[in-house]
Amino acid sequence: DTEVTQTPKHLVMGMTNKKSLKCEQHMGHRAMYWYKQKAKKPPELMFVYSYEKLSINESVPSRFSPECPNSSLLNLHLHALQPEDSALYLCASRLIAGVPSYEQYFGPGTRLTVT
């Protein structure tokens, strides 16, 4: 299994809603990432988890709350978002063990629209 899966594929939410994005991988990768991508722009790193511990928070507003319940799962909890938060949210994972390999495997993303 060489896949990173993300659910849902599309999400429309109001500014007062609470929702969660889910990411899953079964490749034994111990680093997982959340990115935000606007159209025709590169992915912007939001959070990095290494061995289920948060290692990087790129000054992301607190209305985004990441969670890594186990080595296969990564969640992004959303609350009180703004319309400018509408974007494609990408999850990625990377193998840490053994010979360092820094390539990241990306999921298909969740297209988020905030109304």
Added chain:
Amino acid sequence: AQSVSQHNHHVILSEAASLELGCNYSYGGTVNLFWYVQYPGQHLQLLLKYFSGDPLVKGIKGFEAEFIKSKFSFNLRKPSVQWSDTAEYFCAVKGSGNTGKLIFGQGTTLQVKP
């Protein structure tokens, strides 16, 4: 701080034309370089990577890239493009430290006309 620069923002080619997309990075110790492709409506896929060894790297779908240390460059090439190569191409370099953070260039939109 490390950075990646992609000079071509939008490239339009006819099928069978040769492709070269420029990528320059700022020096930051050991270099790990990547090219990712994002086809319309699809997720980012790794085209090729360079860690060490032979500076000419071959990737999937007939793509290759050459690491030229003296020029801080990692240009992507394909001898003959197809309509199906229409996509967004991102060059990336691993950031300093061990988190595996990737620093992406701004991307190049490639449009191949049939």
